[in-house]
Amino acid sequence: MFRPSRPSKALIAKKVCKRSNEVEILKLINATKLKSDHVIMLVDSFHGQSTNWVILPKMSSIASYLDFAPDQLQNKVTEVCRGLIKGLGFLHHLNIAHRDIKPSNLIVDKFFCLKIIDFDIAIVLEDKDEEVDEQCGTKGWIAPEVEKKMKHSPIKADQWSCGYVILYLLGEFRIDHRLLRANARRLKDHNPDQRPALLDLPYSLLSTSVVSKPTRLRIEDDGEIM
Numbered sequence: 001m002f003r004p005s006r007p008s009k010a011l012i013a014k015k016v017c018k019r020s021n022e023v024e025i026l027k028l029i030n031a032t033k034l035k036s037d038h039v040i041m042l043v044d045s046f047h048g049q050s051t052n053w054v055i056l057p058k059m060s061s062i063a064s065y066l067d068f069a070p071d072q073l074q075n076k077v078t079e080v081c082r083g084l085i086k087g088l089g090f091l092h093h094l095n096i097a098h099r100d101i102k103p104s105n106l107i108v109d110k111f112f113c114l115k116i117i118d119f120d121i122a123i124v125l126e127d128k129d130e131e132v133d134e135q136c137g138t139k140g141w142i143a144p145e146v147e148k149k150m151k152h153s154p155i156k157a158d159q160w161s162c163g164y165v166i167l168y169l170l171g172e173f174r175i176d177h178r179l180l181r182a183n184a185r186r187l188k189d190h191n192p193d194q195r196p197a198l199l200d201l202p203y204s205l206l207s208t209s210v211v212s213k214p215t216r217l218r219i220e221d222d223g224e225i226m
Helices: 022-031 062-068 070-093 154-172 178-187
Strands: 011-016 044-047 052-057 106-108 114-116
Touching: 022 044, 022 052, 062 070, 062 106, 070 106, 070 114, 070 154, 070 178, 154 178
Parallel strands: none
Antiparallel strands: 011 052, 044 052, 106 114
8 A cells, every 4th residue: 555755754865966956946945035835845955975965855756646546646636736836836936947847756745735846957047038958857748849959948848847747637537627727738838938927827726825925826026925
């Protein structure tokens, strides 16, 4: 029987790749005034003899549930999808592009609250329109422009991956959620300029706050939550 990790009881130490910005990005997220329930929080970090390590809560990934306990996830899929939208939208508000959104980088706590993990190849951008020419991510989960090694917006590539993961989960569990499916298809538009910003999706998809406090939804350019 699959037994999910108990986040209140366990931590993990993760070795950080030498060229990774993960420590800096997790510290940036921790330092922001606004917080998200859907992004992993750094517990601690330290430098070993040859590399950096981060200490994080231990939880089970969506990929693990898909492989070993799909029945436990069945009734939680729509909330998991909403959590992905809100968590990734929060990162994009901070000009952070994740660049490797996939089920194994999405974990859930005992209440099935989704949290985004693994910032090994994430980057902090100057602004949301900045473009790069690196091919990053996992084959099968990356946007077409990334796969073709084109210059692209990492944030818009994240939007594509978000839409793809949502459609994948809805398909795996045969869930007929028309609003989620329709907006996931918008996120997967072949033209990156036609993909909507995650925080601009319909309010009913973001019915709870993207951030913990305050509780209003829309984040304005001046940082005010509306």
